[in-house]
Amino acid sequence: DIQMTQSPASLSASLEEIVTITCQASQDIGNYLSWYQQKPGKSPQLLIHSATSLADGVPSRFSGSRSGTQYSLKINRLQVEDTGIYYCLQHYSAWTFGGGTKLELK
Amino acid sequence: EVQLVESGGGLVQPGRSLKLSCAASGFTYSNYVMAWVRQAPTKGLEWVASITTGGGNTYYRDSEKGRFTIYRDNAKNTLYLQIDSLRSEDTATYYCAKEGYGGTFAYWGQGTLVTVSS
Numbered sequence: 419d420i421q422m423t424q425s426p427a428s429l430s431a432s433l434e435e436i437v438t439i440t441c442q443a444s445q446d447i448g449n450y451l452s453w454y455q456q457k458p459g460k461s462p463q464l465l466i467h468s469a470t471s472l473a474d475g476v477p478s479r480f481s482g483s484r485s486g487t488q489y490s491l492k493i494n495r496l497q498v499e500d501t502g503i504y505y506c507l508q509h510y511s512a513w514t515f516g517g518g519t520k521l522e523l524k
Numbered sequence: 525e526v527q528l529v530e531s532g533g534g535l536v537q538p539g540r541s542l543k544l545s546c547a548a549s550g551f552t553y554s555n556y557v558m559a560w561v562r563q564a565p566t567k568g569l570e571w572v573a574s575i576t577t578g579g580g581n582t583y584y585r586d587s588e589k590g591r592f593t594i595y596r597d598n599a600k601n602t603l604y605l606q607i608d609s610l611r612s613e614d615t616a617t618y619y620c621a622k623e624g625y626g627g628t629f630a631y632w633g634q635g636t637l638v639t640v641s642s
Binding site for chain 1: 559570571574586619624627628630632634
């Protein structure tokens with residue numbers, strides 16, 4: 419089974435700050451990696467697909483990147499509405515979520 | 525507009541069975557892979573099962589093979605998840621999800637809560 423190690427588990431950042439969340443895959447998954455945001459009491463929403471492509475309607479301050487088997491989600495100029503929990507998902511072989519990153523405002 | 529509406533959750537005793545449903549609308553249901561994802565209280569997301577467009581192929585997380593059955597009725601635009609021999613660790617919100625770009629979960633329902641307790 420493919421494991422996804424997500425870090426950090428929690429993060430506190432200030433408004434307008436740049437935030438980066440990473441996921442390390444246990445093996446090559448190509449670009450079969452997506453990112454989701456979940457707000458309290460709500461369903462997750464797709465942010466990034468194919469490791470680097472922005473989903474429809476997602477603000478351009480969100481971006482995804484890949485370096486080998488390490489994947490990153492970057493939020494430029496953090497906004498209040500960006501707080502929540504972020505998850506990565508590999509869908510190269512079955513589906514595996516990362517453990518999640520809780521993002522709060524400092 | 526894509527809509528996914530789950531139902532069937534509730535309080536269930538350990539050892540019993542439960543069938544969850546997900547009614548889909550706003551898209552050509554039979555053209556998409558569908559999935560169930562669950563989330564235990566205060567925990568992360570966990571993929572449970574997926575099913576191909578015609579229902580001929582199903583996939584399950586290794587730990588749940590045998591107790592979970594995913595199936596679909598394309599005539600009724602409905603996805604199902606049968607859970608047998610329920611355990612306390614099955615307590616979670618169960619989400620139905622529609623496939624998006626190459627295996628992503630592009631759309632999610634609002635979830636249905638399953639509580640397993642005596």
